Amino acid sequence: MLAVLPSATLHGLDGRYIRVEVDVAPGLPGCTIVGLADAALQEARERIRGAIRNAGFVFPPRRISINLAPADLRKAGASLDLAMAVGILLGSEQARAGTEGVGLIGELSLGGDVQAVPGILPMVAALSRHGIVRVVVASGATSEARLVRGVDVVGVATLAEAAEVVRGRRPRRPPVAMPRVTIPGTEADRAAGTAPLDVATAVPDLAEVRGQGGARRALEIALAGGHGLLMTGPPGVGKTLLARTIPGLLPPLDEAAALAVTVIASAAGEGPIRMLRRQAPFRAPHHTLSYAAMVGGGPTLTPGEVTRADHGVLFLDELAEFDRDVLESLRQPLEEGRVVIARAGRVTTFPARFQLIAAMNPCPCGFAGTDDGRCRCPDAVVERYERRISGPLRDRIDLWATMPRVPPASLVRMDEPETTQVVAARIAVVREHSRRRNRGALNAGLRGRELRLAARMRGDARERVVDLAEAEAASGRGTERLVRVARTIADLDGSDGVEVRHLDEAAFFRDAGQRAAGALAS
Amino acid sequence: MLGVSTLGPVGPVGPGGPVASAAGPADERDAWAILASIDGLGPIAFAALLARYGSGRAVIEDATRPGAAIRLAATPSLDLRDEPPDRARRPVGDVMGRVIADAVQRGAHVLERLAEVGVRVVILDEPAYPVRLAKVAMPPHVLFVTGDAAALGRPRAVAVVGTRRPSTSGRTAAGRIATALVAVDAVVVSGLAHGIDGVAHETTVRAGGVTVAVIGSGHACVSPRSHQRLAEAIVRAGGAVVSELAPDVEPTRGTFPRRNRIISGLSQATVVVEAPARSGALITASWALEQGRECFLVPGPIDAPTAAGCLAFLREFGGAARIVAGVPQLIADLGLAGTRRGADAAPVPSDAVVAASLATLGRTEGTIAQALLEGLRTVDELVAATGHTVSAVLSTLALLERRGLVAGLHGRYRPDGALLGVARMPKPR
Secondary structure, three states, X not given: OEEEEEEEEEEOOEEEEEEEEEEEEOOOOEEEEEOOEOHHHHOHHHHHHHHHXXXXXXXXXXXXXXXXXXXXXXXXXOOOHHHHHHHHHHHOOOOOOOOOOEEEOOEEOOOOEEEOOOOHHHHHHHHHHOOOOEEEEEHHHHHHHOOOOOOEEEEEOEHHHHHHHHHOOOOOOOOOOOOOOOOOOOHHHHHHOOOOOOOOOOOOOHHHOOOOHHHHHHHHHHHHXXXXXXXXXXXXXXHHHHHHOHHHHOOOOOHHXXXXXXXXXXXXXXXXXXXXXXXXXXXXOOOOOOHHHHHEEOOOOEEOHHHHOOOOEEEEOOHHHOOHHHHHOOHHHHHHOEEEEEEOOEEEEEEOOOEEEEEEOOOOOOOOOOOOOOOOOOHHHHHHHHHOOXXXXXXXXXXXXXXXXXXXXXXXXXXXXXXXXXXXXXXXXXXXXXXXXXXXXXXXXXXXXXXXXXXXOOHHHHXXXXXXXXXXXXXXXXXXXXXXXXXXXXHHOOOOOOOHHHHXXXXXXXXXXXXXXXXXXX | OOOHHHHOOOOOOOOOOOOOOOOOOOOHHHHHHHHXXXXXXXXXXXXXXXXXXXXXXXXXXXXXXXXXXXXXXXXXXXXXXXXXXXXXXXXXXXXXXXXXXXXXXXXXXXXXXXXXXXXXXXXXXXXXXXXXXXXXXXXOOEEEEEEOHHHHHOOOXXXXXXXXXXXXXXHHHHHHHHHHHHHOXXXXXXXXXXXXXXXXXXHHHHOOOOEEEEOOOOHHHOOOHHHHHHHHHHHHOOOEEEEOOOOOOOOOOXXXXXXXXXXXXXXXXXXXXXXXXXXXHHHHHHHHHHOOOEEEEOOOOOOOHHHHHHHHXXXXXXXXXXXXXXXHHHHHHOOOOOOHHXXXXXXXXXXXXXXXXXXXXXXXXXXXXXXXXXXXXXXXXXXXXXXXXXXXXXXXXXHHHHOOOEEEEOOEEEEOHHHHXXXXXXXXX
């Protein structure tokens, strides 16, 4: 007997509607899966066999053919397990179909339990687009599936329950059993919704960063305008601490961005997801990560760090320690806001509109520029260390902040620094205001004519731009960078046009190489 | 001429095809330039070849004819080292002979390359060669120069050298000494390295003075690379960059100590600002003493590693090496005081230049410059001390830096240029 069930697989960030056709016919006992199923899917046979037996059913000793349509689409992952198993039960008449068109998404364990898979949100959305109104998912994934409007989501824990739902009955017990004790930072804690969703560790308040007025200012400008920022300084001056305050400083995402971010988190397997992610992503991969982990890829086309940081911040600590290949891979996403991955006949494009914030030591030992003479790196080594940051990457860094070691005495003397709340409010105002003026773009996205119009410079400011460009023998690009940053500084100042003092401050944050050149040309 | 050219075989023959028709070097200077560009041909062999052939052109002409390698290797020793003739090493070995013969074939390329890089050649035999350097033992036969070659021979020239990793006070001292030397119209000679050398050159350029950089590599491979722009600025300001090495010679361990003898040789005196033990600057100081030039060392605290070398040198050569007891005193000790504008001004680098650049500063710039003179270094310290907002301090620092009054490195800012010459800011008017 033939059974047909709708299901879905994940293809990059997209869910794809898959029709699972199961035919149980007399003949030599066996089970074949056709329709471009990859190796992991072929293994599903064994999982399904075990799950059916251990759930109290009988794996029919007959000839079973499973076809996954459309046949030309490569399928991967375990999301089709549940549909195939239920198909076998229907085909061998161990279960009856009461209602037509129930979509099933889930992985099976040998014990017959249904488990959540990455990408529930985009997959349920794909089913919804194909007119499926009722979807069965693992009980842990119901809240994520319910983010898709207009779909009746049923959470099930076991294969037997799924068969009941297909027949037309609702499981009686509540779908999610809440854990009674929550341990901070654990999976259960995040499931309970007591901790911030995508940051495992707590976000420090900006007031915890003592001193470093220059770098704090640079960070505020960077976040307000979406500019790339590189912080340089010896270990222990607060580069990483400062970066970790970023999630608290970014304003919440709007509806469209939040949906995009949530889909990416779902596809990347960050679940369980209980609500739309309103917080801008903050990704801080370790410098040992691989090329594939940065840009995305792998057999199931998992999104990489650049995509997971979409609409948010990609923080690269110890920038110079990253592999050259990995840093070079940032070129395309930085220039185009997307990343194209080509793998064995498949080409996928992932969004990657992130803001780059990075930190590095001034030299391999980290102590160049401190007065105590601890740095023993030869000059050539220090120069080479700086040159690891290649041209295209430099071009995307608008702000260069150097962070000196702060003497303990001045730590005590200083006034109480501003808190996250105060600075975040300023950043939010500038972002909103500049988006309105720039037709949706942050200042970092301004180029050429748009930038000239947005800058609204008077005569004296224009002269200063010429002076600065000549002093540094700056390229057109370098000059644009300066004006862009000055635009954001003027916005923070509440000024309609860019003025001389804004340009001067922007000049403070220019590239170290340009700075050296400028000093001599004067 | 020796007439050797008439002895050659007639017509272009030879196993390797026609010999590059040795359109011989136009003049003696080109011939020397070609010989000096040969890797491994040092001053001793150079002198021996000249003594045997009489001129550089004769060497080149002979080297282009067959069998040159063997003939060149037979060059007798000049006995420069007072060794008995039988033990004296041959100045040109068999391998070297072949190298010379080969290299001479490519002579035209060498000259083209010199023109391409824009390097001028000054040879020991011509009047343009700096007189002071000609007097030292084993002067370089050829100097490769960019910029104004006349700067090398100016009557007043003082070398300012020191460690690549100076302390803040070392930088300040180097800057003040350089500014003072400019004020008495002296050329500042140094080695274009990071640290003290760089400060000496930079300050001189900014104060409108003439400075000479002696580099330990060819002109096309200036080391450190980050000082390429400094080298260009030196040339623009009427100074010179000089080397005894052909443009494409990469720096190696040995080239830097060798060039140090040129630094001291070009100068009437050498001033070492800061030197840890075993510093290259001390080699320059030793050369100065050996060449019969004066040598001054800036003392420092006995527990500072950056002063250890200077102090040890002063102790060792107490009679010959002298101590720097203040910048005006140094100028007096050098015998340069009382000239040009030094006569009426008590603190040497003050007046016109300084005043002009400080007079135009606004109130904010003035207070920040004053705070920097008082030893404050970071943005945080400046904000706390002056009470200005962070953004005001940042824009002011950028402005001061652009005007050459402040230099920033790794987030620390210090007085530079004209500010180095003053103890405190003049009262704002």
